[in-house]
Amino acid sequence: NKLRYLFKKEKEKKKTKFTIITEGESAVGKSWLIKKYLNKELTVTYGLREWFQVEKKITINNREFDITLDIYDNPGNEYSLSSEKLIINRSDGILLVYDITEKRSFEIIPKFLTFIRELKQNQNFPIVLIGNKIDLESKREIQKEIAQNYATQNNLKFFEVSSLTGENVNEAVDFLIKAAYNNSNN
Numbered sequence: 001n002k003l004r005y006l007f008k009k010e011k012e013k014k015k016t017k018f019t020i021i022t023e024g025e026s027a028v029g030k031s032w033l034i035k036k037y038l039n040k041e042l043t044v045t046y047g048l049r050e051w052f053q054v055e056k057k058i059t060i061n062n063r064e065f066d067i068t069l070d071i072y073d074n075p076g077n078e079y080s081l082s083s084e085k086l087i088i089n090r091s092d093g094i095l096l097v098y099d100i101t102e103k104r105s106f107e108i109i110p111k112f113l114t115f116i117r118e119l120k121q122n123q124n125f126p127i128v129l130i131g132n133k134i135d136l137e138s139k140r141e142i143q144k145e146i147a148q149n150y151a152t153q154n155n156l157k158f159f160e161v162s163s164l165t166g167e168n169v170n171e172a173v174d175f176l177i178k179a180a181y182n183n184s185n186n
Contacts (some may be wrong), residue, residue, distance in 0.1 A: 016065060018180045019090055021072040023049075023112050024097035024107040027082045031133040032163035033097060034073045035058075037173045060178050069177065088119050092180035094128040097171065100131045100160065101139040106147065113154060125178035130172055135162040 022030035028162050040052060054069050088094070092126040096112055110130070116127065129151045131142065144160060151158035157179070159172035 014053065017068040017070070017185075018117045019070040019087075020093045020095065020176055020178060021071065021084075021087055021091045022074055023084075023088075023116065025099070025102070025108055028097050028099040028105045029101065030075050030097045031093070033095070033130070033132060033161065033169055033173075034071055036166050036169045039070075039090075046095055051094045051161045058174065058176075058177055058181075060181050065181070067177070067181075072104040076136040085119060088116060091174045092184060093128070095128050095130055095176060096156070097130045097132050098142065099133050100142050100144075101133055101136050103141040106131075109150070113156075123155075124183050125159075126176055126178045126183055128159060128172055128179075129154075131158070131160040132163055134160045134167060135164045 024030055027131055054071070056067050056069050057064055059065075074084055074087070074093070078176075079174055094116060096109060096116075097108060113127070117125075129147065131144070131147050147160075148158050152154075157167050158174055159175070161168040161172055163169060
């Protein structure tokens, strides 16, 4: 009986620390997206890798969990990917971000995705595709349907967000955290 009780207690333990990272071209709004999510001051940080650690309550399957969240905001360019191998390998999920007003930022998403998937070799590894800057709709170069189709074909969850106004930012990041939780505890 005691052994069964200990086994049950061990099984009930859930991972409570998650590492997520941002990937994508520079200047697509990755830093602003993370800072908006964390309610931090919005400042320009082009070319710098930033790291944030926060305690957060999140509800998953109608249960509230206290988690520690490490967020690595990568500087973003396809050439820095190889130097980010260690961070990607340790991550529990990735926010793959492009700028809806910058065609090139979407066109290189497949390079990022291929690199990540080759490195992780995990079909269930959570990746969320994010089209940022929907507050600049009049300058849109990437139609939502094109990005949605790409996400569907590549088994990615897709959100369009505005890191300036905050629209859909919490939903996108929380989705990734919940997916990382479910992936690590199944």
